[in-house]
Amino acid sequence: MTSPPGGGENGSAGEPRRFVCARCGTSVDVPAEGPPLTWTYSVESGIRQYYCESCSRENLRSIEGRLDSDWW
Template identity: 60%
Template sequence: MDQKTHEQAELAGRSRVCAGCGAVAEGTPPTWTCSVENGERRYFCDSCARENIRAIEGRLDSSWW
């Protein structure tokens, strides 16, 4: 998790922060995607997940896309 995403996650508390665009949502929306990269969970909003679905399904780390 990069520093920006980590700081956003701390500020959001129970909210989820998209690792792609920084969008914040209460709880974990059912339309968001969770990816485990290097042992850390990363959440992606439906827009970011939709834009990168092939890379996600191919299990490429988000740093590749």
């Protein structure tokens, strides 16, 4: 699926987008497309959930444990 330039899920180009950690509530405004490089995300019940660097590191084993063996 593609989005037109400057539109789509991340809003218009150059506009900061706020990401909020689904676990601890930490938020960050990012001027680039997508979440910060150190954040992770998962799709749960069809909804994309973002997790900050701290929560991702603290729960890495649980995150990896949910992946199909094809991913590792």
